[in-house]
Amino acid sequence: MKYLIIFLSFLLTSFFSTAQEFTVQQKNKAFSENTLNVKVGDVVHFKNDDPFFHNVFSLSDTQFFDLGSYPQGESKPVKFEAPGTVEVECAIHPDMKMTIEVSQ
């Protein structure tokens, strides 16, 4: 019985700590979200829905990434590894900005 409880606890913990996946669109030279709340380990897919190339990058202290440039229909993922605020932009179109709040 004791082992069964431990096993079930493990299963429940695993189930509730499963990383979530989110999608943020790039459409009409804007991100579909102004802010997004995620947890450490979650993955955000940045999908380009505009008929031209976009970029996604962050120079934030919390997490640096640069996804390069990619065309309409393509998507690139970013896994958020640390808690904090991550400012996300498109280098090609600097009016495109959003914030991702990463919590534990």
Next chain:
Amino acid sequence: MLPLNKFGFFSIILMLSSYQLCATEYKDMIFKPGHASLQEWLLPDTPPYPKDNKPNAHRVELGKILFFDPRIGGDGNMSCATCHNPILGWSDALPTAKGFKSQTLARATPVITNTGYNTIQMWDGRKKTLEDQAIGPMEASVEMQTNFTNLLKLINTSSEYRAAFEKAYPGEGVNKSTLAKAIASYERTIISNNSPFDQWVKGDKKAMSKQQVNGFKLFVDPDKGNCAVCHSAPNFTDNGFHNIGLKSWGDENPDVGRYSERPLGLMKGAFKTPTLRDISLSAPYFHDGAASTLEEVMDHYNKGGEVKTNLSPNMKTLNLSKQEQLDIVAFLEALTSEPKPVSLPKLPIK
């Protein structure tokens, strides 16, 4: 950055962004004068402004006086209008600008026409607002090298200047901030939004020739000119940054452009997309002045650039016929508004 509060700056971005969203794709555009699908190409009558610098006649007049006052330059002989000359399309007709003591600078003087509609300023985007931009060349040692101690003393010892500042910015004093705000207010009045193209979009079928209408179609067609991918509605700029593969990018130590502000590989050699409004008034073209004519500009784009290292992904070889290139040039010439008369201000002497 000048004292523009966060809310004020955010408001500007929202205002500027709101008229650029929901761009109509080429396949949904109907090329008939006055058609609803084309209305996004019309600019608002006046550009947005920050909350703490609402334009009024006193502010614009003071800004105009400062804009034309050569005593602002470090040697007392260089005004904003020295480079942004209204009789040269608000530029200087030079390949690249001449700065302090006539030294040749690396980049062309950007036109200030419609710069009030921009969401980011300078070829590399290092200035956010017009207020921020206005003071930039004065602070740059290679550009105007303004001695602010001397300049503020000159203004403060002039009863006419002091009175003009007090009328424009009551209680705010004479300082860098009010100086920049006044010049920005004047720059926001330098607008081109009534070109033959604008008149055609509003419904005047005679405003553009058949060749110019065809040039517009080619301009926006992603499989032809593909120009609107960057020179987008309504100010013919995406306020974005692109490496367009100019010959100078192949130089030994090329100008890295936007990369100095955003150190990302994609930004190496990328420069801000300039507006094309009034473009026929401001040759030569490109940030390095490499093209003397609009035909040369089209030839560059038709080849998909000269130096293709780190080329913008939005650039491609166009393979346009000579006639198609000429049609686009004819369209570009339809983007010039009738020049408005510019009267020179009386500069304060006492």
